[in-house]
Amino acid sequence: MAIHDPVSSDVVASPRVTVVVATRNRGADLARSLSCHEGPVIVIDNGSTDxxxxxxxxxxxxxxxVEAGRNLGAQARNVGVRLATTPYVAFADDDSWWARGALERAADVLDTHPRLAVLAARVLVGAEQTIDPVCAAMAASPLTTEPDLPGPSVLGFLACGAVVRRSAYMAAGGFDDVIFFYGEEERLALDLAAAGWGLAYVNDIVAHHLPSGVRDPRRRQILAARNTVLTALLRRPWPVVARAVLASACSGPVGRRGLGQAIALVPRALARRRRVPLRVEAARRSLDRHDPDGTGTS
Structure with missing residues (x-):
């Protein structure tokens, strides 16, 4: 892993927030988005060849x-968080960035709410600046707004629209190599909640997302099916695991392929299985009822 430190700085940086960007083979998107960031910024390159x-x-x-030399998936963010020296870390994808002033505002919110581990922001998508459906679901979360949190409680988030408390993230182990990428946020959210941390949606803090043209929708669908099963296996009761397996098996070729990939990772997932406390499982079940399509983020 090669680390190249900056040689100069012409960006006025927030002393409280570092932006961590994971990227792979999206040089054009990266060139556009990096110019929008308020620093300091750490980029983790997942073995790009472009x-x-x-x-x-x-x-x-x-x-x-940081040149990882290989594809670490979502774990690349862990590298950036370890290198950060600020108390808070904002994640961004190579095709996303934070609105001006958003990170200072996020730091103020995190300073004011010491139990808050994840601040989930409003993500505006595309040139039309429409709210991401996941954010709309978080805003309508059926979980109560706890008195020591700044917005509706959530058990998931969009990484490209999240600011995390570095100490809480590190204690929870960050993202893992079972889920690897896509939908990786839910397992981390469950673990943070199990440890007593709060996660909340804050509507007035904004990130922008201009989705890259370098995407494979079918692959993402397969990953979504795979990782729904694996997340259940890692943290939830066996009946929930069984329902996730059945739903994947019955959802056509994409679901079955995702299930096949999940089966290959079962030994690794079982070695790390740890059921969440009953209070967290009860909250997660209330979201399942509210969110039957299973986005896992409301």
């Missing part, structure tokens, strides 16, 4: 670049 590291080195010398 010259993405050169984009960072040549165009953004103030950005700290």
């Amino acid at each position: 010259g993405s590291p050169d984009v960072v080195r040549e165009g953004f010398p103030h950005v700290r670049l």
Whole structure:
């Protein structure tokens, strides 16, 4: 793993928040989004072959670049969080960025609410700036708004629209190599809640997402099916696991392929299985009833 430290800085940085960006083979998107970030910024390159590291080195010398040398998936963010020296870390994808002033506001909210581990922001998508459906679901969360939290309680989030308390994230182990990528947020959310941390949606803090054209929708559907099963296996009761398996098996070729990939990872998942406390499972079940399509984020 190669780390390239910045040689200069022309960005006024918040002393409380570091932006961590994980990227792979999206150099054009990265060139656009990095110019929008308020620093400090750490980019973790997941083994790109399209010259993405050169984009960072040549165009953004103030950005700290880590070349992982291989695809770490969502775990790349763990590398960035470990390197960050600020109390809070904001995640961004290579095709997303935070609105001006949003991170200072997020830091103020986190300072004011010491039990808050994840601040889930409003994500506006595309040139039309429409609210992401996941954020709309979080805003309508059936979980109570706890008196020591700044908004509706949630048990999931969009990583590209989340600011985390670094100490809580590190204590929970960050993202894992079972889920790897896509839908990786739910397992972490469950673990943070199990440890007593709060997660809340804060509507007035905004991130922007201009979805990359370099995407494979079918692959993402397969990953969603796979990771729904694996997340249940990692943290939830056996009847929930059985329902997830059945739903995947009955959802056509994409679901069955995702289930096949999940089966290959069962030994690894079982080795790390740890059921969440009853209070967290009860909250998760209330979201299941509210969110029958299973986005896991409301």
